Amino acid sequence: MKKKIFALIALLACFVTILSGCQSSTSSESVAKQANTVDTWSHIKKRGRVIIGLDDTFVPMGFRKKNGDLVGYDIDLAKAVFKQYGIKVDFQPIDWNMKETELRNRTIDLIWNGYTITPARQKQIAFSRPYMANRQILVTKKKQNINSFAGMKDKTLGVQTSSSGASLLDEHPKMLKDYIKNQSPVMYDSFNNALMDLDANRIQGLLIDSVYAGYYIKHEKDPDSYQMTTGGFDGEDFAVGMRKGDKTMKRKIDNAFQNLSNNGQLKKINEKWFGTDDNSLVKPEK
Structure with a gap:
């Protein structure tokens, strides 16, 4: 009988702890939501x-x-x-x-x-x-002879994680994503690493902001070795x-x-x- 009572007490304690945690989580979410409505x-x-x-x-x-x-x-x-x-x-x-x-x-x-x-x-x-106006473009090396999004068929594409380019790739798969190898890009934390991989031919294309690409390529030792392709994505605003x-x-x-x-x-x-x-x-x- 005592064992049953102890078991019941333990079960009730667990329930109270879980309920308290849920209330705390809900309270935290409410505080965070309220904080985002404050004019700071x-x-x-x-x-x-x-x-x-x-x-x-x-x-x-x-x-x-x-x-x-x-x-x-x-x-x-x-x-x-x-x-x-x-x-x-x-x-x-x-x-x-x-x-x-x-x-x-x-x-x-x-x-x-x-x-x-x-x-x-x-x-x-x-x-x-x-x-500022911007757009997502495809950057490749001219030696790859890729002059359109369709030219990326079965080739490896790079894109920055959580970028607008990554979102567009998923939202409009027929434009580019369906062409690339495994229909899945290589994700990068920064464009710098992606461009180094492009130069090393570890990827054959990079979906990137035009403002970044234009500035980066302009300051490279051999800017003429790069190809920039606009493709069909709409322009965007910063x-x-x-x-x-x-x-x-x-x-x-x-x-x-x-x-x-x-x-x-x-x-x-x-x-x-x-x-x-x-x-x-x-x-x-x-």
């Missing part, structure tokens, strides 16, 4: 700095020079935006696969690194106005990602973009990194 501008203004999450290997948007200094188009643009509000910018390298989680957990305030607007991302976070509650942040960034365009600073930043202002989506007000 006044806190950031008081703190005097904003934390931006980025992939510090994404040339030319944000990357490391040989001496370790962080430079890039988005670095210059972010600094110019927050200078208008007297706020310093801290850049935090993150695992790009965890970018939305980092934002949701408030370890960063913004995702700003050639970040593409997509319907899936819009469900989770808010975006600034778009500031914007700044933020939590849903940060409505003031969005308004401040959007206004700053327009101010930089009106006073000519945005054009200077564009020409510094791309040699042209053609891809800019923010034009001076007339």
Whole structure:
């Protein structure tokens, strides 16, 4: 009889522990969800700095020079935006696969690194106005004689994990994915590693952002050895990602973009990194 009573007590204790864990988990999720609805501008203004999450290997948007200094188009643009509000910018390298989680957990305030607007991302976070046009292209070596997406038939394709290119590959398989070897790409943490594998012929093609590809190839020893193929994917826009509650942040960034365009600073930043202002989506007000 005692054994049965002890067993019953143990069973009840387990049930209470499980119930408590479920309530704790639900409570944590509720707190996280509520935190993402808070407008944090006044806190950031008081703190005097904003934390931006980025992939510090994404040339030319944000990357490391040989001496370790962080430079890039988005670095210059972010600094110019927050200078208008007297706020310093801290850049935090993150695992790009965890970018939305980092934002949701408030370890960063913004995702700003050639970040593409997509319907899936819009469900989770808010975006600034778009500031640059981009598209996904196929990069190959000319010696492979691959001049179209169909030319990748039974060949190995590389793509960055959690990139907009990876999403497009899955969303429109008939355009490219169905052609490649095993209908499955090789996934990379960074484009740098993927491009090294392309040069070594470990992969025969790379789906990559046109802004990255154009800058990288231009600065290679033999740029003529590369082939860039547009294919059929639609163009896309870069914007700044933020939590849903940060409505003031969005308004401040959007206004700053327009101010930089009106006073000519945005054009200077564009020409510094791309040699042209053609891809800019923010034009001076007339």
